Every structure is written in C-alpha cells, then in structure tokens.
Amino acid sequence: MVESVTADSLPSVGDVVELDIADQAYGPDSVARLNGIAVFVPDTAPGDRVRARITEVHKRYLRARVVSILRESSKRVPYNCPIAHQCGGCQWQYLAYDEQLRAKERAVRDALVRIGGWADPDVRAIIASPREWRYRNKARYWVETAGDQRRIGYYARSGDAVVPIETCPLNMDGVDTTLTTVGRLIASETHRDVAESLESVIARESLGSGEKAVRLILRREVPVRAFAEALMREVPALVGVTYNRAGRNAMRRDRVVVGSGTLTEYVGALEYRVSVDSFFQINPFATPLLVDVVREAAALDGVESVLEAYGGVGLSGVALAERASRVTLVEADRSAANDARRIFSKRGIDSATVYERSVDDMGDLPGGVDVIVCDPPRQGAGRDGIAALNRHGAYRLVYVACDPTALARDSAILRDAGWNLHWARPIDLFPQTYHVETVALFERR
Ligand SMILES: C[S@@+](CC[C@H](N)C(=O)[O-])C[C@H]1O[C@@H](n2cnc3c(N)ncnc32)[C@H](O)[C@@H]1O
CATH class of the missing domain: 2.40.50.140 (Nucleic acid-binding proteins)
Structure with a gap:
C-alpha cells in the first residue's frame, strides 16, 4: 500500500x-x-x-x-438502479440531490472564475428540477447484435459494449416502455433484418400531450414498415415511426415510415409542434422554469427587437414574442427551422422571421437587434459565433448554456468584446448527472 x-x-x-x-x-x-x-x-x-x-x-x-x-460520506444515498456501476447513462446517482445541486452551483461559479476570469461572479441560487427521477422525455438506446444475441441500451462507462437496459429510472414512463417494446420486438426472429441493421433507436414522449414517437437510425437501409407497424400496434399513443441513416450518411430530415413525424409539446400554455428530429429540451418538468429565467433576463418592455440565435424550434422566441416588437430566429437545422416557422405562424406571431443558417455565417440581418438570446450546442458559440452576434449592436445578451465550461470560455470572449456579466443562474435540467444548464445575463459596457 x-x-x-x-x-x-x-x-x-x-x-x-x-x-x-x-x-x-x-x-x-x-x-x-x-x-x-x-x-x-x-x-x-x-x-x-x-x-x-x-x-x-x-x-x-x-x-x-x-x-x-x-x-461512507453522509452525502451518499443508495443507488436507484441495479446497473448504475456499468451503465454510462448517469454518474451522480449515489449523491443526495441537495449535494448534486450544491456541486452544480459550485461548478458554474468555479468555471466562471477559473476559465472565464470573472473575479466574483454573481451566481444565483440553483433552481432544482421539480422531478429528480423519470424526467427524460427522450432517450437513445444503442443496438448491439452478436450472433443470436441482441442488446439494446446505453454504452457501458468503459469500453464500447452496450449495457442492456430493462428500465432506466431517468426516463419518463412512456419512453421506458416504448424502448422495452423495441427491445422485445428486435429480439424476435420476425424482425431479425431490422435488428441487424439498427444502429440506435430514439424514443420521445411529450409530457403535455402524452404523444410518443420512435426514430430508427439504420446502418443500412432495409424494409422497416412491418416493424414500425408492429410498434404502432403495441405502444399506446405512438403517433409515428420515422427513420434516418447513421453517421455520415444521415439525411437532413427523417423519413416517416408510418403515422406522423411530429409531436405536440407544451411549455406552460405555449404549444410547440415539433418534428421528432428537431431539438427540444429533454426535461419538460424544468423547461418552464428555464423559460421563466430567460424571460427575467431578457427584461423586455414590449419594444425590443430580439434575435434568438441557435433558436431550435423557437422555445424562447415564442415565449418572448408577446413582449417584443420583433423576433428573428437563426437556426442551422432544417427540421427545427421549419418547425419554428410553423409554430410562429400558428401562434399568429407575424413579427417573427426564421433564417435557416449557421450563426457563424448569418451575416447582416434586416433591422436592428436590441436583445440576443443565444442557446448554442454543448461546445458553445466560440469566437466565430460571438463575433457574428457581436456585430448586431445589441445591448443585452442572454446566454443559455448546457456546459458551464463552454459558457465560461465564451464569457471571456464576450468580456473582450465589451460585455459585462451581470448574473448567472444555474438550473438543474439533468438530475443524477453532472450536467447543468445556466442562464447568464450579459450587458454591453
Ligand atoms: C441547445 S439547442 C437550443 C435550441 C433552442 N434554443 C431550445 O432551447 O429548444 C442548440 C440548437 O442550435 C442549433 N445549432 C447548432 N449549431 C448551430 C449553428 N452553428 N448555427 C445555428 N444553429 C446551430 C442546433 O440545431 C440546435 O437546435
């Protein structure tokens, strides 16, 4: 020793x-x-x-x-899942929820200090998720076939084997049962061809409408209609099954096999009709709290022009539109940009314009911008994204981040570009994992 x-x-x-x-x-x-x-x-x-x-x-x-x-530390709680040690799905199950929250709040502060270089950032108290378990409205399981064995589940923590999952305590019930049904069907000889060509399966469930959807991601194209129809028979409230191809062969949009390729989601009273291949926040219990913090940070008076960058289907834009003179949404993904157009139009928000393009290359946009809401993917907006946002002359920028490290990196770029960090508010969208969402308010100096 x-x-x-x-x-x-x-x-x-x-x-x-x-x-x-x-x-x-x-x-x-x-x-x-x-x-x-x-x-x-x-x-x-x-x-x-x-x-x-x-x-x-x-x-x-x-x-x-x-x-x-x-x-044993007093901060430990018993594991809530028999495969927690093997599965790479979540990491902090053994930590009491209060302790998870404390650690996440501290992680946001530490990142802003150490990486962002802010001496004493105003990091406000973290907002807890209303649900600690069974909160995920979407899960992707990977498929592994070896001889007659077919496994469906998450990748193991180490190595690249798939850990078979019967039930995942993070998933909403409908997501769980849908994936269990997929697992049972691909284990049967009838669907052997589908099983052998499947790379992964994504199940989604809408909390507000109860609708469910399945996306099949295929390594090679095989007929999947009979499989999709079997799923439609077996999964209650399944609205449709779509497919796409894996990796570099992926198509820009899923193809519908049976039923519909969209789900109706709700955030409070706001309705979003979302394609199954468009991004939507995965914790519907906490998403309304996130939107409230974005509203608070944007502090609109009804006259501002808002740019929603990395806007997805318009989660924030729709929520802010009633207090804005104009909303401009920039989103690179075709499916999400199309959804956003439809959602704004259905809500009668005539002042909204959606651009399907990358933020980095968005160029000049017609009209001025007062307030930016920026919600980039995990790696952050980076130098190019921030340079593109910075040229629009906005005086307030609400940064929504799913990685405190990326937020901190971008916050330093923003400081160099003339922005001050006013406050940051972590929100726990991902209990039992180390991930944390943060809304940070920047104002031009
Ligand atoms: C974290 S999601 C946020 C979406 C939306 N704000 C929401 O909360 O539902 C990030 C979004 O940025 C989009 N995206 C990724 N890279 C982009 C880029 N370079 N330019 C524009 N949009 C991008 C993704 O397609 C995705 O919809």
Whole structure:
C-alpha cells in the first residue's frame, strides 16, 4: 500500500492507496489529494474515505478506482438502479440531490472564475428540477447484435459494449416502455433484418400531450414498415415511426415510415409542434422554469427587437414574442427551422422571421437587434459565433448554456468584446448527472 507520494515519487498504475474524497468535480469523478496531487475517483462522494487502485498516472493528476469504501460520506444515498456501476447513462446517482445541486452551483461559479476570469461572479441560487427521477422525455438506446444475441441500451462507462437496459429510472414512463417494446420486438426472429441493421433507436414522449414517437437510425437501409407497424400496434399513443441513416450518411430530415413525424409539446400554455428530429429540451418538468429565467433576463418592455440565435424550434422566441416588437430566429437545422416557422405562424406571431443558417455565417440581418438570446450546442458559440452576434449592436445578451465550461470560455470572449456579466443562474435540467444548464445575463459596457 502506498500511503503518500510527492510529485517526484508518483505511485504506479495498480498501486492501492487510501484517499479522503474532498470535492465533487464537474464530471463523473470526485477529487482527493495525495500529497497535493489531485486524484480523480469516480463513484465517490465528498466525505468518503476509500481504498482505491491507481489506474492512470499523469504529471499533474492521477486517476483511481474504488476498491473498497472505508467510511461512507453522509452525502451518499443508495443507488436507484441495479446497473448504475456499468451503465454510462448517469454518474451522480449515489449523491443526495441537495449535494448534486450544491456541486452544480459550485461548478458554474468555479468555471466562471477559473476559465472565464470573472473575479466574483454573481451566481444565483440553483433552481432544482421539480422531478429528480423519470424526467427524460427522450432517450437513445444503442443496438448491439452478436450472433443470436441482441442488446439494446446505453454504452457501458468503459469500453464500447452496450449495457442492456430493462428500465432506466431517468426516463419518463412512456419512453421506458416504448424502448422495452423495441427491445422485445428486435429480439424476435420476425424482425431479425431490422435488428441487424439498427444502429440506435430514439424514443420521445411529450409530457403535455402524452404523444410518443420512435426514430430508427439504420446502418443500412432495409424494409422497416412491418416493424414500425408492429410498434404502432403495441405502444399506446405512438403517433409515428420515422427513420434516418447513421453517421455520415444521415439525411437532413427523417423519413416517416408510418403515422406522423411530429409531436405536440407544451411549455406552460405555449404549444410547440415539433418534428421528432428537431431539438427540444429533454426535461419538460424544468423547461418552464428555464423559460421563466430567460424571460427575467431578457427584461423586455414590449419594444425590443430580439434575435434568438441557435433558436431550435423557437422555445424562447415564442415565449418572448408577446413582449417584443420583433423576433428573428437563426437556426442551422432544417427540421427545427421549419418547425419554428410553423409554430410562429400558428401562434399568429407575424413579427417573427426564421433564417435557416449557421450563426457563424448569418451575416447582416434586416433591422436592428436590441436583445440576443443565444442557446448554442454543448461546445458553445466560440469566437466565430460571438463575433457574428457581436456585430448586431445589441445591448443585452442572454446566454443559455448546457456546459458551464463552454459558457465560461465564451464569457471571456464576450468580456473582450465589451460585455459585462451581470448574473448567472444555474438550473438543474439533468438530475443524477453532472450536467447543468445556466442562464447568464450579459450587458454591453
Ligand atoms: C441547445 S439547442 C437550443 C435550441 C433552442 N434554443 C431550445 O432551447 O429548444 C442548440 C440548437 O442550435 C442549433 N445549432 C447548432 N449549431 C448551430 C449553428 N452553428 N448555427 C445555428 N444553429 C446551430 C442546433 O440545431 C440546435 O437546435
């Protein structure tokens, strides 16, 4: 047993050490210190004392895996899923929900300080998800076939095997039962061809309407109609089945096999008719809270012109339209941009214009922009995105981020471009995982 090390005498891979877990990192691991060197250990909670085997040695940090827990932290709760240790789906099940919230709030603050370079950012209290379990309206399971064995589930935490899932406690019930039905059907000989060509299956369920949909992602095209019809018979409230091709061969839009390719979603009283291949927030219990914070940050008086960048189907734009003189939405995905056009039009929002294009290349837009709502994908807007947004002369920018690190990076670019961070508010859209959404308000100096 190695009890202590210095930078010059690092332990080796395979050594077993005793560690006191100090902090929850932003990610799947917690952090302990071994003579000042950070050791990242998954499946541990701050306050645990563990015996752990070193799995990786780097100059500035180590990684280790728990061999045994010597003293359990009071922040631990029992696992809620028998395959939590193998499955890569969620990482923080063992942490009490209060502790998850604290760790996420701290992660947002730390990122803004360390990466963003803001000395003392006003990070407001995190908003909890109204549901800690069974909140996901969408899940993608991967399909693995080996001989006569067919598995459907998430990828394992390590390696690339699929961990078969009977039920996932994060999924809404309808998502879960739909995927179980898919799993049962592809296990039968009747649908062998479909099973062998399936890369993955995505199930969606709308909380507001109860409608469900299935997307089949195929490695090679085979007839899927009989399979889709069987699903329609077996899954209550399934509105349709669509398919697309995997990877580089993906088509810009899904093709409908049977039924409809759209779901009706609700956020409070607002209705969004969404194509099954368009992005929509995955925690419908917390999405109305997110929209409330965006409304608060945008602080519209009814006269402002709003640019919704990375707008998806117009989640924020629709919610803000009644207090704006004009809404311009920019979205790269054809399916989402088309949905946004239809949604604005159905709500009679004549002042809205939708551009199907990349934010990076959006160029000049007609009319001025007062307030920007920017909700980029995980990697953030980056230099090009922010440069494109910055040229429109807006005085307020509401940044909605699903990764605090990307938010922090972009916040530093914004500061250099003349923006101040006023406040940031984390919202927990993803309980049991380390992921956290943040709304950050920037104003031009
Ligand atoms: C996190 S989602 C946000 C969507 C929407 N704001 C919402 O909350 O429903 C990010 C969106 O950005 C779109 N997107 C990704 N890269 C883009 C780009 N370079 N320009 C414009 N839109 C992009 C994606 O298609 C997706 O709809």
